[in-house]
Amino acid sequence: MSRPDAPERIDITRLKGVGPRAAERLAKLGLHTLEDVLFHLPFRYEDRTRITPIGGLRPEQGVVIEGEVLAADVVFGKRRSLLCKVGDGTGLVVLRFYHFSAAQKNALEKGRAIRVYGEPRPGAAGLEFYHPEYQTGPDLPPLEKSLTPIYPTTDGVSQKLLRNLAGQALQWLRTHEPEELIPAGLLDRGGLPGLAEALSKLHHPQPDDPVDLLLDGNHPAVKRLVMEEMVAHQLGMLAKRAGQKALQAPTLEGERLTGQLLKSLPFALTGAQQRVIGEIRADLRRHHPMLRLIQGDVGSGKTLVAAAAALVAMESGYQVALMAPTELLAEQHLNNFRQWLTPLGIQVHWLAGSVGVKARRETLAALADGSGALVVGTHALFQEAVAFQRLGLIIIDEQHRFGVQQRLALREKGRFGNQVPHQLTLTATPIPRTLAMSVYGDLDTSVIDEMPPGRKPIQTLALPTSRRDDVVARIRAACLEGTQAYWVCTLIEESDELQAQAAEATFETLREALPELTVELVHGRMKAKEKQERMARFSRGEAQLLVATTVIEVGVDVPNATLMVMENAERLGLAQLHQLRGRVGRGGAQSYCLLLYQTPLSQTAKKRLAVMRDTSDGFVIAEEDLKLRGPGEWLGTRQTGDLAFRIADLVRDEALMAPARQVAAELLANHPHQVERLLRRWLRGGEDFADV
Structure with a gap:
């Protein structure tokens, strides 16, 4: 139980400047408490602590300059603009405004002192500042004493407000030592700063602090928080996994149909396919739901492995649903399954947007009365009209293309009380190890790392x-x-x-x-x-x-x-x-x-x-792609809760992933009272992971 003065128990409306409307806007950023403000960290910094001579300007580097307005004129070219020339004795620079008023032009009168902040860029008149921030004299305010943090924001929430709230939160830290949620000795901090010092450093770095180290993640203050955030994410995965494993699932066994299929094939399975089928069989025999991800390069034979799993479920008297993200991919699965299973006397049903009214009605009736044992389809499978009599196995291809709620909707169609179907996920996108541990850490993983014989490298x-x-x-x-x-x-x-x-x-x-x-x-x-x-x-x-x-x-x-x-x-x-x-x-x-x-x-x-x-090694390519593009872009449209790191970086901090997973497991086993608070601190709603 947290203390009454714990930051997660202090509502954000108790901070100065936060009324009902501001609180509503801040909630869009996930900011509800003082703790949320403390852990809403800057993503970059501006140096407004020193003046740069105009003669020393470099393109696209944020700087403060001071000088004298030499001229301010409206010019007409492709676009009407206000040009203001500023000099300081070391050089001249132009401020360019495309949106301006007559009052603004008049205020920039010749001879007036001016301070400008912005990033100069090459322009028609040499280096130019486009719509920079500026203040005019005669009495310019003192320069900032610390670097200026720039926070993630949203409409209606200014940087000024976020800086003000961060300042109030840091003031609170000076009189209230924050609670370390990971017990001493469980995580080797290696001389890193305490939580309060690390947060202060990130919100208010001093001019002589190595900003490059802060931004590239190698500063001790960053490392201190990265470790805790990684532990929180691993806790989320373990909690999610524990929640899934607490559910029941039907026990599925049977070898006859799979044996018939394999005898009918004009080729033998690869060793990797045989190994993965064995892993799936072992999962299906258990009383809790299988949650297995099969990774295999293009052409490695994942679909055949999925067909073998489907046959085990059908032989046990249960229905199977295979869902793919596009009709083209779903049709490919449909054709393969019909080619392999029709000779075994199994009808493969089809449900997608293009299915006609009559065929759709017949398929829905077959699924509802149980006569339809196997259906292949797209998003149409989790629509309200679809009902199964005894759904025992769900196969999802390219899971990352579906939203969390979409995957849950299909699972719920097979729920009877505390019993849910087994789930098998296929992907032809080799997943880098760090992403697999972070994004799919709740799944058991099988890799088909062998191609069928006779294939030549492209x-x-x-x-x-x-x-x-x-x-x-x-x-x-x-x-x-x-x-x-x-x-x-x-x-x-x-x-x-x-x-x-x-x-x-x-x-x-x-x-x-x-x-x-x-x-x-x-x-x-x-x-x-x-x-x-x-x-x-x-x-x-x-x-x-x-x-x-x-x-x-x-x-x-x-x-x-x-x-x-x-x-x-x-x-x-x-x-x-x-x-x-x-x-x-x-x-x-x-x-x-x-x-x-x-x-x-x-x-x-x-x-x-x-x-x-x-x-041509898909896993080598995936690792290189992750390095080049970063995890957010690599995953494309991110799923809620899948990847929301605020300070950790999966590529940069890869070495911390495995230790963080060990610490998370120990916390879950020996300090369960800390888990929800740690999830709340870092994941903002991640305490509901077990439901995902």
Whole structure:
């Protein structure tokens, strides 16, 4: 139990300047208590403690200058603007305002003293400040005594208010020693500062403090808080896992149907597939729900492993639902499952947005009365009208594309009291170890790290767009020899409409350049039926070249396709490049991937293309991608509660992840009364993790 004066028990409205309206706005930032303010940390700092001579200015470095207004004139060019020239004896600089009033122009009178804060940038008149903050004399206030923190904010909440609240919270810290929620001796602090000192340093660093160390995470004050935050996140994962494991699940056993499936296949399972199927079988025999993530590179055989799991559930008399994020991917699973399971006498039902009214009604009835043992579908599966008689296993492909509540909605359809279905998650996106521990730490993980025999590594080349004609000639030669090819169009804008336009233009150009080939076009703006028909023609070999957007990233399996061209490859992340490349190399023939790029390339783009040339190992690529892009961008749309680090960095602080997990386990076992407070301090609502 916390003390009455504990910061988490002091409501934010007790701080000066926080009325009902301000409290409402601050709540959007998760700020409800004094403790929330203390742990709402700056993400950068401005140095307003010293004056920089105008002659010493450097582009894009935040500085304070002082000088004299030499002139202020309205000029007319492409845009009307107010230009104010300022000099200090060491040089001249221009302040440029596009939005200004007559009163503002009149206040900037010649000869007046002025202090300016901003970042100068190269402009038409040399270095210019665009809409900087400024104050005019005659009596300018004293300079700041400490670095100025810049906080994450939202509409209606000013930096001034946040700094004021942080100052009040730090004042409180001076008379109230904050409670250490991780007992002494449990976490080796290695001479790092105490909690109060660390918080004071981050909110109010002094001019002589090494700001670079604060910002890159290597300052002792940062490390002190990183360790605690990582422990809190690991606690969240362990609490989530414990909550799941406290539930019951049906005991599923059976080998007959799986044996029949494996005998019918024209190939043998890899050792990795056999190992993972064994791990799944062991999970399904237990009385608590399986929560297993299967990672496997493109083409490693995850779907077959999922089919084996589904057969165990059906043999035990339970229903199975497989959910995929897109219709294209769901259709691929549907076709595979029908090919494998129809000979065993099992009907595979289909539920997606494109399903007609009659077929949908029949599928819903079969699921409700239990005659439908297996259904494959998209988001349509967790809609209110869908009811199962005895759902025992849920298979989710590419889980990170679904929201937490969407995944829960499907699980709840199989809940009977305290019993829920088992859950198997598949991903063809190899997950870096640090992300797996942090984001999927509540799941058991299996890795299919072996490719089917006969697969040859894809040879990858990066070529400038000036070599486009050579690439077209290569496609012609390859397709006339009997193979097939993809041409993928990408755009910086995340827009189906713009991508469709780009793909259509490329389609017309290639169809004109390659009249001897049949060229098909697929993009996200097409109706599902049309898309399916065109994909089917390409799969049957009736078309030699498929022009597409990144809609083919997953769910397309054409073993005869041996050549992939990716246009504007420099615009994609490594994970997506690797996924797309995996559309070829699915047969026994040597396959190639050509990455067309626009010059000049950024340093990051050069690194990405070099990694793609040098390796086809999905896990190596994922680790490199994480280093280049960071965890937030790597995950794309983040799930609530999955990743919300305020100060820790998964790449920078990777070495602390495993120790933090050990400390979290000990806290949960031996100091459970501290757990909720630690979660509350860092995760803001994370104490509800067990429900996720």
